[in-house]
Amino acid sequence: MNDKLYIFDTTLRDGEQVPGCQLNTIEKIEIAKHLEALGVDIIECGFPISSPGDFKSVTEVSKVVTESRICALSRAVEKDIETAADALHYARLKRIHTGIGTSDYHIKYKFKSTREEVLERAVAAVKYARKFVDDVEFYAEDAGRSDNDYLARVVEAVIAAGATVVNIPDTTGYCFPAEYGEKIAYLMNHVKGVEHAIISTHCHNDLGMATANTLAGVMAGARQAEVTINGIGERAGNTALEEVVMAIRSRREFPVYTDIKAKNITKISHQVSSMMRMPVQPNKAIVGRNAFAHSSGIHQDGVLKNRESYEIIDPTDIGLEDSVIALTARSGRAALDHHLHRLGITLSQQELAIAYEKFLRLADSKKDIDDADLYEIAGVAEGNIRQKIALKYLQVVCGKNAIPMATVTLEIDGEECTHTSSGIGPIDAAFSAVKALVHRKINLEEMLIQSINGGTNDIGKVHIQIENKGTIYYGFATNRDIVTATVEAFIGAISKIL
Ligand code: KIV
Ligand code: ZN
Secondary structure (H helix, E strand, C coil): CCEECEEEECCCCCHHHCCCCCCCHHHHHHHHHHHHHHCCCEEECCCHHHCHHHHHHHHHHHHHCCCCEEEEEEECCHHHHHHHHHHCCCCCCEEEEEEEECCHHHHHHHCCCCHHHHHHHHHHHHHHHHCCCCCEEEEEECHHHCCHHHHHHHHHHHHHCCCCEEEEEECCCCCCHHHHHHHHHHHHHHCCCHHHCEEEEEEECCCCCHHHHHHHHHHCCCCEEEEEHHHCCCCCCECEHHHHHHHHHHCCCCCEECCCCHHHHHHHHHHHHHHCCCCCCCCCCCCCCCCCEECCHHHHHHHHHCHHHCCCCCHHHHCCCCCEECCCCCCCHHHHHHHHHHCCCCCCHHHHHHHHHHHHHHHHHCCCCCHHHHHHHCCCCHHHCCCCEEEEEEEEECCCCCCCEEEEEEEECCEEEEEEEECCCHHHHHHHHHHHHHCCCCEEEEEEEEECCCCCCCCEEEEEEEEECCEEEEEEEEECCHHHHHHHHHHHHHHHHC
16 A cells, blocks of 8 residues: 655745735635645745734734645744744644754855754754644755754754754755755654654755755655645746656656645646746646647647647646647648547548548648637638637726726728727737627636847737636737737637637
């Protein structure tokens, strides 16, 4: 029987330390409830001494989350520990996470102290925290660069002092997988009483090794993994929850299981990305927009014959509807035929060959082949061509102390219609006007605005994902006017629904 690997999520603490990603208490509660529904065992939701906002978030999350354990961070300082305990007052299941740096970099330069003094402070902090809660996790900050002998002494001492979990952070993302695995194995083999505590991984991604290091730690005996949704976190981020969970599910050799309900992964990834204003890179493992998209003809043909030819995870396992067979100039006939079938169009081999020639010509000049193009390529009667929608006019008013307003004129199926809306910014106002004109409930799932070379006359590229009745639609546009590009990308995505 495999052991359970406890999933400790720190999106709301380590993840939230990213500049620009700060959340208010209401947003933290919302994400915490989704983490609980995902099946996360421990939610670290703040560092209460650091700010009144963090204190309040830990308190409020403690009132509403009952299934997951709520954890609060502190330094090895009595006042920090007391504040963490106060903030956790309402939690049904609670944990204080206290600790101190154990590498010589931290001991000599940060604390101007000695190994012996740091060891004493570690023990004192754990004993003090145990006065308030039964569950105390100790972190040995910069354990990745700490001397293994000394680290083992610290771990042994804090377990004897009452630590229930000992966290071995690779704070600077310095370790290689074999090295981090050996560090955990060393502790498992040399620490007396190690069986009385759970050893935890906490890896940062500075060298792109966070997931590999976490899995090496698990193979060596760690039974808790500290992770964040989408791998969000300081600098290059933390270990991504979705990568660890799906690696364990996909490869049977792991001696552990998790209680994560993987079907919720896609949804929570979108929520965290939009609430924390952190777009997910398109090629991000598991949750990137292209993680299940196939664009070359050989791969598409293989996936259409048998999904497993080019996919190791079934996209429905993480809550997606299906893989994406992208239509590009590199797509083959099988992909075109697949999309025509999706639209209810069946062509003979000869008709398909003609349609494919037309498709290749169009795909060479147009990046995004949409359903209307497919109807045209297949030569289906005009009446069957989907509704067309085009942006005819856009004017926005915005600026300091101005009320943002947008007037939008769309041509929908040959008819022009205009609407004016206000919003919290020009894009919000323009989107409201577009939604009023198309009469649809549309949820914006992701919006990524990029410049090409950074000048003020630069071309803006906008990627947008929207959701309608559970299906995700994608839009893309470029323009020197960034608001126009954004509205065009939005309309491009909507036209796929209509
Ligand atoms: O990376 C780290 O060392 C941390 C600790 C505070 C747990 O986040
Ligand atoms: Zn960290």
